[in-house]
Amino acid sequence: MLPEAVMQQASEEMLDWRGTGMSVMEMSHRGPEYTEIATQAEADLRDLLGISDDYAVLFLQGGASSQFSMIPLNFLQEKTAADYVNTGAWSSKAIKEAQRFCQVNVVADAKASKFTCIPPLHEWQVNQDAAYLHYTPNETIHGVEFHDIPQVSSATLVADMSSTLLSRPIDVNRFGLIYAGAQKNIGPAGLCIVIVRRDLIGKTLPGTPTMFDYQIHDKNDSMYNTPATYSWYLAGLVFQWLKQQGGLQAMAEINSRKAAKLYAAIDGSDFYANPVEKSSRSWMNIPFTLVNSELDKTFLQMSAAAGLLTLKGHRDLGGMRASIYNAMPEAGVDRLIDFMMEFERRFG
């Protein structure tokens, strides 16, 4: 989902970008028009997140799944082990891929709780010889979110922020690397944003494909090869829209209010349930179940008929899931809650 205002603007500019007679899709990525678009998008993202020049901001392809390999290939350097925190489906995937390249220490694992909580920091078995510590601040499928950056002294922090980046302000300086597949909270599929501290890059493992070398992309302003130009442009429109909304502090207030409303509706009812420990509940992805799961299908049919789309839970978990990213207006959450209450009155 993209903000309606962004879709409208993209639609208006589609055949003719600002009187050039060209679509953004048809521009050369090295031409002056596209360079302006790309540069502005990076500047706006740096502005929104307060990113200093110590960090490269990269607009890459290949999704978070490519990052699962790129991180060990770039960050292991002389070391042979890395620390990973397992809080759900996405951390599990990152761990599995990293195991192809190094010894992975799972320093904390929420699997026993069926990924309904974040293991407390004092229980983490952090290793001094780890090249970095990887965690997933928001688990899209399980609806678990870190609301603070873990204070680990030892290692470079690496975070998969695919479904939370830009939902609130963050202190980028606490991280060695942040990455985010754009298709959750930023914009279109086919773009992955990487924010990486420049002093950490440039020493890849032997046999690393050139396209998996962060420094190559940094030195070429993400144009070592043709980037995903249209997705980059759309992400830029989203960044401008976020600035118009008042920036990330304003978004954090809206997002926390949206989530609080929906959790209150779930918790205030015996008809709906959310299994996640309260302090670890996601602002972005809210899985919930009907106490009587035989009603699931009816709920999904009726909600779709009411224009509330894609509420089906992930196939691994079943039930329902509301993804209420930045682009979801507060009124959309209100409509969902109204529908849920009405459904409960009828079937509860």
Place this chain on the structure above:
Amino acid sequence: MLPEAVMQQASEEMLDWRGTGMSVMEMSHRGPEYTEIATQAEADLRDLLGISDDYAVLFLQGGASSQFSMIPLNFLQEKTAADYVNTGAWSSKAIKEAQRFCQVNVVADAKASKFTCIPPLHEWQVNQDAAYLHYTPNETIHGVEFHDIPQVSSATLVADMSSTLLSRPIDVNRFGLIYAGAQKNIGPAGLCIVIVRRDLIGKTLPGTPTMFDYQIHDKNDSMYNTPATYSWYLAGLVFQWLKQQGGLQAMAEINSRKAAKLYAAIDGSDFYANPVEKSSRSWMNIPFTLVNSELDKTFLQMSAAAGLLTLKGHRDLGGMRASIYNAMPEAGVDRLIDFMMEFERRFG
């Protein structure tokens, strides 16, 4: 450049794809609407090129530049060497990247001719122990094109068709793998199409990132991770447009006619020149120079003012270059020729 009819359709469908109330950009890649779009695009491409089920058709990210690594990582298997033909800037890049993974035999090299010809087949030093033979049927920058598939008995043929795929019919069965960055002759940037014989995949080198394993993408119908959904959709619109034009035989006739006209205009004048040997001239990319290069700047300014955009030659070569892909109508080539003749009358 995309066909005007495709841009128009994409623009009309942008905010609401066929009454669903959703933009294609906002669809889940696993939902029924997007599955229909993706499946249809693959079926249409198979139809256009006559691709059998012995071949996987993959819609990947990362451009041709990622293929430069993926090919050796997937195709070397037990072997340690590969054959490459060097006919210009793009083959040179493929060679440089392959050298990270294996011994590269440059079996034929047109560098001494400044890449103005294709070395004759009988001079190629093909090796029996090579895992595959890689060549670049069309060199975008140098304007050199193979008009026949080289008849080499020994090795699996691998071809970078980034700037020629869909310009004419090809016999896919002659190849082990064909790849094409979509942004030249297919559609939008951010998509790379790979056509690969299924019996050749599944044995990657140790340490290959999962995202660089063709078989993973084949088994998951190019949805191991979120693909570049909008670019895939646009490519699908282009495939449908090509079928409406009469398919690739019809495109070949138009393309050969467009190119013949422009070369005739260049050759018929003492004012313009194209350095490429006649039998190796590209249908798609036609570099040309003004005999008096002091007029280059004036030519580019006046052509841009006349609405003939992006005629500037590649920075490595200078001069001018006309890229006349499928999406360039014959009338566009006529306009360019008219402009060139008028410019010659005025400044010649």
